[in-house]
Structures are given as C-alpha cells and as structure tokens.
Amino acid sequence: MRQPNRRRRNRKQEGSDQRDRWMITYADLITLLLIFFVVMYAMSRLDTEKYKLVTQSLQATFQSGDSILEMGSGITGTADTENHKNPPPQTAVTEDKEEDNGEAPLTERELAFRAQEEELANFMGLIQQYVKDNQLEEDIFISDEPQGIAITLSDRFLFDVGKAELKSGAAPVLGKLASLFGDLNTTVSIEGHTDNVPIGRHSSYKDNWELSGARAMSVLRFFLEDSKLDPAGFQYAGYADTRPAADNATPEGKQKNRRVEITVLRQLKQ
Known part of the structure; x- marks a missing residue:
C-alpha cells in the first residue's frame, strides 16, 4: 500500500519543478535586457571635453576664415551693426592667422x-x-x-x-x-x-x-x-x-x- 503514495509524491515534485522552470527563463531575459540598456546608455554618453574641443575648433575655423557671405559672423554669435558699417581692416600677419587656426607658428628657420x-x-x-x-x-x-x-x-x-x-x-x-x-x-x-x-x-x-x-x-x-x-x-x-x-x-x-x-x-x- 505504500508504493502508490510514493508515486504520487514523486509526481507532485516533478510537476512543481516544471512549473518553476519559467522563472529561469524570465531571469535570463531580465539579465539580457539589463545588459542591453547598460550598453545603450554607455553608447549614448557624450565626452563633454571632446565636444568642447570640436566646437571650439569649428568656431575658430569659420570665424577666422574668409566667409563667402559678406558680413558673416561664423557659426555662432550675431553680426555687429557697427562692424557692418565699418568692417575691421584685415592686416593680420601670417603667424597670427596660424595661431588663430590652432597651428603652431613657423620657426625662424x-x-x-x-x-x-x-x-x-x-x-x-x-x-x-x-x-x-x-x-x-x-x-x-x-x-x-x-x-x-x-x-x-x-x-x-x-x-x-x-x-x-x-x-x-x-x-x-x-x-x-x-x-x-x-x-x-x-x-x-x-x-x-x-x-x-x-x-x-x-x-x-x-x-x-x-x-x-x-x-x-x-x-x-x-x-x-x-x-x-x-x-x-x-x-x-x-x-x-x-x-x-x-x-x-x-x-x-x-x-x-x-x-x-x-x-x-x-x-x-x-
């Protein structure tokens, strides 16, 4: 009479194990989603220092160069009314222009x-x-x-x-x-x-x-x-x-x- 009871207990344990297996899959899915969002977050972060350097370089390039449009004021800022009336003379020497463009000045040689x-x-x-x-x-x-x-x-x-x-x-x-x-x-x-x-x-x-x-x-x-x-x-x-x-x-x-x-x-x- 004891053998049927044992079989029922074994069946209950196997059924309980099968019902709990979905938790393993769910935990794996949550882990993958967490990793995915961490990677996306890391890729979306900006290096602020590099961003500043790039921005300053672009500003210097556009502002120091000769603009196609008259009275241009670069990619940032606005044109000054007084400068429109009396544009400053362009008498900068070569070394000054090179320094404005971020290039090293020429040596004496x-x-x-x-x-x-x-x-x-x-x-x-x-x-x-x-x-x-x-x-x-x-x-x-x-x-x-x-x-x-x-x-x-x-x-x-x-x-x-x-x-x-x-x-x-x-x-x-x-x-x-x-x-x-x-x-x-x-x-x-x-x-x-x-x-x-x-x-x-x-x-x-x-x-x-x-x-x-x-x-x-x-x-x-x-x-x-x-x-x-x-x-x-x-x-x-x-x-x-x-x-x-x-x-x-x-x-x-x-x-x-x-x-x-x-x-x-x-x-x-x-």
Missing part, C-alpha cells in the same frame, strides 16, 4: 626658407628677362630644379675649344649674375662638364677631368676676384663627361654636354 623661396623666384625672373632682352636663349638655359635655380652656360661664349680661359664676351653675363648673387642668403655651386672626346696631345690639361675643373674654377675666380664676392658663398667641381645632358653620339649632343652649370642652391648659409 622655416621663415628663412620661405623668404629664400621668394628671393629665388625673383632671381629667376630677373635672369630670364635678361636672357630674353639680350637674345641669349641659344647659350643660356634656366630651370627651376629641386636643388635650386640652375643656369646652364654653353661653352661657346665662355671658352675656346680645349681652353679654360674666359672669353671677353662672357664678362657681361657673369657680371650680371654676380650683381644678383650678393643679395642671396644661399650657396652658389659651379660645375664644369665636357663631352666624351679625349683631350688632345698638345693640350695643357691631362684629361677632361682637369679641363672641366679648370673651367669651373675660371668662372669662380671671376666672381671672387673681378666681382669681389664672398668666397664662403661658393663651391665648385669638375665632372668631365660623367654627367652628360645629351647623347654624345651626335654633334648637337656633344655641344650640349660642353657646359658650365651654375646652381643657386636651396639651402641657407650656416
């Missing part, structure tokens, strides 16, 4: 390089005009290279064949260059170049290395001795035929390779 670029541009314009006015386009070539302003002088009006002594006709051109070099805060490089034809037996130079170096030296001495320029602002070298500007297989190419290159370098004197 950066300002010096910027001034030098203006000098080089002005120098190049003067030489180009001189060449044009004197119809020297066939003998003088000017180009703006990464290392500086390059002035290529053909040997036709500088030297006789196989010689390194300057012709008298070279003085006006070199004198014009000398008059402009004194005002430049940079170094002038003078390089001599030849074609690939070997030096003749009766030449006073051993090879094209000596000839190219002697020609560069002749130009340098004109600047130092005739024009009295500071030696510290010059350097010179001879490269023989190792740096051709054209093909040595043709007479025209050989002629282009016989040259003296004067380069006003993009570098500040120490």
Whole structure:
C-alpha cells in the first residue's frame, strides 16, 4: 500500500519543478535586457571635453576664415551693426592667422626658407628677362630644379675649344649674375662638364677631368676676384663627361654636354 503514495509524491515534485522552470527563463531575459540598456546608455554618453574641443575648433575655423557671405559672423554669435558699417581692416600677419587656426607658428628657420623661396623666384625672373632682352636663349638655359635655380652656360661664349680661359664676351653675363648673387642668403655651386672626346696631345690639361675643373674654377675666380664676392658663398667641381645632358653620339649632343652649370642652391648659409 505504500508504493502508490510514493508515486504520487514523486509526481507532485516533478510537476512543481516544471512549473518553476519559467522563472529561469524570465531571469535570463531580465539579465539580457539589463545588459542591453547598460550598453545603450554607455553608447549614448557624450565626452563633454571632446565636444568642447570640436566646437571650439569649428568656431575658430569659420570665424577666422574668409566667409563667402559678406558680413558673416561664423557659426555662432550675431553680426555687429557697427562692424557692418565699418568692417575691421584685415592686416593680420601670417603667424597670427596660424595661431588663430590652432597651428603652431613657423620657426625662424622655416621663415628663412620661405623668404629664400621668394628671393629665388625673383632671381629667376630677373635672369630670364635678361636672357630674353639680350637674345641669349641659344647659350643660356634656366630651370627651376629641386636643388635650386640652375643656369646652364654653353661653352661657346665662355671658352675656346680645349681652353679654360674666359672669353671677353662672357664678362657681361657673369657680371650680371654676380650683381644678383650678393643679395642671396644661399650657396652658389659651379660645375664644369665636357663631352666624351679625349683631350688632345698638345693640350695643357691631362684629361677632361682637369679641363672641366679648370673651367669651373675660371668662372669662380671671376666672381671672387673681378666681382669681389664672398668666397664662403661658393663651391665648385669638375665632372668631365660623367654627367652628360645629351647623347654624345651626335654633334648637337656633344655641344650640349660642353657646359658650365651654375646652381643657386636651396639651402641657407650656416
């Protein structure tokens, strides 16, 4: 008689366990919802400090820049009536504008390089005009290279064949260059170049290395001795035929390779 009672008690316990299982699912759901809302709340929070920085940056950009609309007043604030009638003059220097825009002011060296670029541009314009006015386009070539302003002088009006002594006709051109070099805060490089034809037996130079170096030296001495320029602002070298500007297989190419290159370098004197 005791066995049926036990079965009924077991059935009651199993039924009670099954009815209580929904609480586990409900607890899991509540936990997930709590996590969801915590994540959403965290994502919705604003970093007030970053927000202030962004706002100030935008205000500075719009207020300091030139507005498309006249009498603009930026993204915040209102236009002042007096400013409408008498707009303030825009005479701010470059450094002030950069500080207003949040940029670091230029260093003394950066300002010096910027001034030098203006000098080089002005120098190049003067030489180009001189060449044009004197119809020297066939003998003088000017180009703006990464290392500086390059002035290529053909040997036709500088030297006789196989010689390194300057012709008298070279003085006006070199004198014009000398008059402009004194005002430049940079170094002038003078390089001599030849074609690939070997030096003749009766030449006073051993090879094209000596000839190219002697020609560069002749130009340098004109600047130092005739024009009295500071030696510290010059350097010179001879490269023989190792740096051709054209093909040595043709007479025209050989002629282009016989040259003296004067380069006003993009570098500040120490």
